Amino acid sequence: MGNFADRLVGAVRQRGTPVLVGLDPRFDALPESIRRTAENGGRAAQAHAFRVFCCGVVDAVHTLVGCVKPQAAFFEELGPPGMEALAEVIVHAREKGLQVVLDGKRNDIGSTASAYANGFLGADASPWRADAITVSPYLGGDSLEPFVDVARQRGAGVFVLVKTSNPGGGMFQDLVADGRPLYRHVGAYVEQLASQTSGDCGYGAVGAVVGATYPEQLAELRAEMPHTWFLVPGYGSQGATARDVAPAFDVNGTGAIVNNSRGIIFAYARHPYAERFGQAGWQEAIEAAARDMIEELRAETPAGRLTGRGAG
Amino acid sequence: MGNFADRLVGAVRQRGTPVLVGLDPRFDALPESIRRTAENGGRAAQAHAFRVFCCGVVDAVHTLVGCVKPQAAFFEELGPPGMEALAEVIVHAREKGLQVVLDGKRNDIGSTASAYANGFLGADASPWRADAITVSPYLGGDSLEPFVDVARQRGAGVFVLVKTSNPGGGMFQDLVADGRPLYRHVGAYVEQLASQTSGDCGYGAVGAVVGATYPEQLAELRAEMPHTWFLVPGYGSQGATARDVAPAFDVNGTGAIVNNSRGIIFAYARHPYAERFGQAGWQEAIEAAARDMIEELRAETPAGRLTGRGAG
Numbered sequence: 326m327g328n329f330a331d332r333l334v335g336a337v338r339q340r341g342t343p344v345l346v347g348l349d350p351r352f353d354a355l356p357e358s359i360r361r362t363a364e365n366g367g368r369a370a371q372a373h374a375f376r377v378f379c380c381g382v383v384d385a386v387h388t389l390v391g392c393v394k395p396q397a398a399f400f401e402e403l404g405p406p407g408m409e410a411l412a413e414v415i416v417h418a419r420e421k422g423l424q425v426v427l428d429g430k431r432n433d434i435g436s437t438a439s440a441y442a443n444g445f446l447g448a449d450a451s452p453w454r455a456d457a458i459t460v461s462p463y464l465g466g467d468s469l470e471p472f473v474d475v476a477r478q479r480g481a482g483v484f485v486l487v488k489t490s491n492p493g494g495g496m497f498q499d500l501v502a503d504g505r506p507l508y509r510h511v512g513a514y515v516e517q518l519a520s521q522t523s524g525d526c527g528y529g530a531v532g533a534v535v536g537a538t539y540p541e542q543l544a545e546l547r548a549e550m551p552h553t554w555f556l557v558p559g560y561g562s563q564g565a566t567a568r569d570v571a572p573a574f575d576v577n578g579t580g581a582i583v584n585n586s587r588g589i590i591f592a593y594a595r596h597p598y599a600e601r602f603g604q605a606g607w608q609e610a611i612e613a614a615a616r617d618m619i620e621e622l623r624a625e626t627p628a629g630r631l632t633g634r635g636a637g
Numbered sequence: 638m639g640n641f642a643d644r645l646v647g648a649v650r651q652r653g654t655p656v657l658v659g660l661d662p663r664f665d666a667l668p669e670s671i672r673r674t675a676e677n678g679g680r681a682a683q684a685h686a687f688r689v690f691c692c693g694v695v696d697a698v699h700t701l702v703g704c705v706k707p708q709a710a711f712f713e714e715l716g717p718p719g720m721e722a723l724a725e726v727i728v729h730a731r732e733k734g735l736q737v738v739l740d741g742k743r744n745d746i747g748s749t750a751s752a753y754a755n756g757f758l759g760a761d762a763s764p765w766r767a768d769a770i771t772v773s774p775y776l777g778g779d780s781l782e783p784f785v786d787v788a789r790q791r792g793a794g795v796f797v798l799v800k801t802s803n804p805g806g807g808m809f810q811d812l813v814a815d816g817r818p819l820y821r822h823v824g825a826y827v828e829q830l831a832s833q834t835s836g837d838c839g840y841g842a843v844g845a846v847v848g849a850t851y852p853e854q855l856a857e858l859r860a861e862m863p864h865t866w867f868l869v870p871g872y873g874s875q876g877a878t879a880r881d882v883a884p885a886f887d888v889n890g891t892g893a894i895v896n897n898s899r900g901i902i903f904a905y906a907r908h909p910y911a912e913r914f915g916q917a918g919w920q921e922a923i924e925a926a927a928r929d930m931i932e933e934l935r936a937e938t939p940a941g942r943l944t945g946r947g948a949g
Contacts, residue, residue, distance in 0.1 A: 349749070368764055398749045402756035404764025408720040430745055432773065434803035437661070437710045444714035452680055452716025461744065463775040463798055467805030486775055491746035493779030500822060502812035507819065510812060 328524030329457060329482030330532075330554055334579055336391030336424045341631045342619045343578070345426065345556065346386050347586025348395040348414065350375040354591050356607040372406035375399070379414040382590050385608040386615045387421040392456075394556075394584055397429040415454050426484065426556065426582075427455035432464050438471040446472070447479030457482030459534060459556070462511045469531075473518055476530045482554075483531050487512045488546065490536025490559030512546050512553075519552040528554045528580065535573065537565030537583065544572035547580070555581040561588030561618070567625035578630040583622060589614045640836030641769060641794035642844075642866055646891055648703030648736045653943045654931045655890070657738065657868065658698050659898025660707040660726065662687040666903050668919040684718035687711070691726040694902050697920040698927045699733040704768075706868075706896055709741040727766050738796065738868065738894075739767035744776050750783040758784070759791030769794030771846060771868070774823045781843075785830055788842045794866075795843050797827045800858065802848025802871030824858050824865075831864035840866045840892065847885065849877030849895065856884035859892070867893040873900030873930070879937035890942040895934060901926045 337343050352360065352371050355378050362377075363370035383393060395418075400411035418425050425448070431441045441458075448454045460472055462485050472483045488498055488508040498508040512533060519529030529552045535543055537559035547555070555573045559565040560583050573581035592598040592614030593607040602610035623629040649655050664672065664683050667690050674689075675682035695705060707730075712723035730737050737760070743753045753770075760766045772784055774797050784795045800810055800820040810820040824845060831841030841864045847855050849871035859867070867885045871877040872895050885893035904910040904926030905919040914922035935941040 351748075396745075396749060396752075398743070398745055398752040398756070402752040402764070404756065405717065405721045405724050407756075407764075409717045412717050428745075430773070430776075431710070431742070433708075433710055433740075433742055434801065434806075436663075437708060440708075440710040440714040444710070444716065444719075452714070452719075461742070461773045461775050462809060463773050464742075464801050464803060465805035465808035465810065467803055467808075489746065489776050491776060491779055493777035494746075496777035496779075496826070497774060497819060497822060498777065500812075500814035500819060502814045502819070507809060507812060507814070510809060514808070 327480050329476065329480055329530045330528035331524035331526050332456070332480070333392070333424055333482065333554060333582070334526040334528065337579060337582065338631060340389060340391040342390060343574070343582045343622065343628050344390045344615060344618050345582040345584045346382065346390055346393045346589050346615065347428070347584045348379045348382060348393055348590065349586040350378055350399050354594065356593060357604045368403045369406040372400070372403045372410040375403070375407065376410040376413050380417045381608055382611055383414070383418045383421055383423065385611040386589070387423055389612065389615050389619060392424040392426060392582055393418050394426045394428050396586070397427060412453060419448055419454060424456045425454070426457045426459065426482070427453065428459045430459050430461050430486065432461045432468050434464055434468050435471065438468050439475065442472045442475035446475050446481035450479050455481070457484060459484045459486065461486050466514060469518065473522065473531055477522055481530070484534050484556045485511065485515045485531065487515060487533040488535045488539055488542050490538045490563055490565070494536065508542070509549070512550055516550040516553050519550065523552050526579070528552055532556055534558065537570045537573070538563055540569040540572055543570070547572050557581050557583045561585045567621040570622070571626040574627040576627060578627040585618055589618065639792050641788065641792055641842045642840035643836035643838050644768070644792070645704070645736055645794070645866060645894070646838040646840065649891060649894065650943060652701060652703040654702060655886070655894045655934060655940050655943070656702045656927060656930050657894040657896045658694065658702055658705045658901050658927065659740070659896045660691045660694060660705055660902065661898040662690055662711050666906065668905060669916045680715045681718040684715045684722040687715070687719065688722040688725050692729045693920055694923055695726070695730045695733055695735065697923040698901070699735055701924065701927050701931060704736040704738060704894055705730050706738045706740050708898070709739060724765060731760055731766060736768045737766070738769040738771065738794070739765065740771050742771050742773050742798065744773045744780050746776055746780050747783065750780050751787065754784045754787035758787050758793035762791050767793070769796060771796045771798065773798050778826060781830065785834065785843055789834055793842070796846050796868045797823065797843065799824045799827060799845040800847045800851055800854050802850045802875055802877070806848065820854070821861070824862055828862040828865050831862065835864050838891070840864055844868055846870065849882045849885070850875055852881040852884055855882070859884055869893050869895045873897045879933040882934070883938040886939040888939060890939040897930055901930065
């Protein structure tokens with residue numbers, strides 16, 4: 326168990342990379358061989374296809390990267406059978422030694438927030454078995470505390486949305502109050518929670534979601550939030566480059582995990598992987614795309630200072 | 638199908654009350670007879686107990702009130718079996734003619750938000766079959782639009798968090814930018830979405846969550862958001878009274894639904910219902926508590942102007 330940030334540092338150092346593979350299954354994008362088994366099969370068959378695909382992605386990348394991020398929405402879209410598949414994917418990823426961040430962007434107040442935290446956090450104690458979950462801060466500090474309490478008890482982690490990667494993210498997040506934008510108010514509170522939950526590595530069990538699509542704000546927040554591990558979306562499909570994510574790291578190459586979902590898991594459908602591997606080689610394509618992203622981050626960011634020993 | 642707000646007005650007028658019964662099952666609070674069947678039975682047995690209890694609540698209140706609000710968190714806390722129970726509760730409530738607002742406070746960006754919307758919204762088109770869902774606005778307008786698009790296509794509704802009922806809700810919601818607090822910025826955007834989706838009744842398919850625990854802000858937002866139906870939490874257990882929620886309504890007694898969860902569904906455990914009905918009469922206690930809340934709102938708010946014709 327132990328502190329989540331310490332486990333995360335360990336996973337990142339062992340693999341020598343901060344790459345986080347996002348598990349965002351979409352039925353129409355699945356490899357033909359998997360899609361075919363579920364066509365005309367209804368939601369249960371599609372959920373089974375999601376399970377087969379996501380476990381296949383995990384098998385392709387688990388020796389290369391230290392963590393994965395299943396996106397709850399795509400599983401929930403299929404109803405209860407999708408949620409069964411999600412649980413199975415999480416268990417499989419953990420059995421392969423990965424840290425699992427469930428991207429659910431949940432939140433609520435008081436005892437309801439506790440119910441989410443109890444349900445999702447703690448690989449040994451919860452039904453969903455995630456190592457960490459993403460949460461939304463709109464409801465304020467007393468909605469985040471129940472997550473922090475459960476995370477602390479169970480050695481789990483919480484990533485709070487601070488500055489999101491979408492084009493419209495600034496509509497409310499950039500509103501300026503008392504001389505600084507909302508996202509910096511949220512960031513300051515998250516940093517406080519992080520410093521109260523920090524492990525041996527100096528980072529806390531509470532982290533922040535900070536988009537790579539706003540590199541200046543990323544640098545600003547990195548300076549203001551020294552105890553806060555960043556989960557950085559926006560790389561690849563959303564337009565951010567390795568250079569854009571460089572400010573997310575500390576000088577040792579730790580302090581951030583960088584998500585890539587479609588760019589890795591659907592690599593078999595795009596240049597140059599499609600030509601090299603074809604649909605039949607979908608797992609090799611995924612592995613190659615993960616290796617390429619690892620190299621990009623090594624070349625352009627402080628993550629190049631990580632010296633991985635490889636998995637297991 | 639039709640516009641969600643028109644259906645909601647219909648449901649409220651038919652029953653003659655804006656009471657919304659929150660389905661927040663907690664194992665330790667269930668009636669003894671139900672709890673006993675699931676003790677030492679693990680999560681699947683608890684989920685079955687939730688299903689039996691929530692369907693029993695629906696049976697007790699469906700002729701009195703027009704809508705229910707299952708809280709996703711309590712079902713998710715039990716893992717996949719809990720999510721199966723949630724789906725069954727929603728179907729049962731709809732079969733009894735109720736409008737179902739799923740309290741999930743979901744959100745995400747772009748196509749991920751669409752996945753949540755596709756999964757939850759539209760009783761005839763989605764696996765979860767909810768009439769409406771609650772969503773969080775932190776991610777900005779482009780995260781809300783996919784919900785609005787799907788809601789429009791499917792005759793469903795979306796309630797956006799604006800001013801929440803919890804004590805710490807103001808931590809970020811009350812920050813003042815450009816001369817007004819964040820919640821009014823969010824409220825102004827929600828009102829715009831509501832006016833773009835309004836039905837024959839004048840209200841939109843997009844509504845707002847506005848807590849009864851802040852009656853002044855409730856009055857202020859009611860004036861600023863004439864097309865926006867309010868979902869009002871905070872009544873009862875959280876301390877708000879019938880008088881506090883009065884500003885949520887328009888002059889006809891429509892424009893708001895007022896939630897009560899614990900105060901109704903666990904009435905059998907508290908004075909005076911416990912003495913009158915005991916655990917064995919838990920459904921009668923729930924029915925009596927619902928009738929009492931209906932009367933309180935009739936006496937103290939414009940909801941007294943509704944003249945219900947009764948269910949069916």
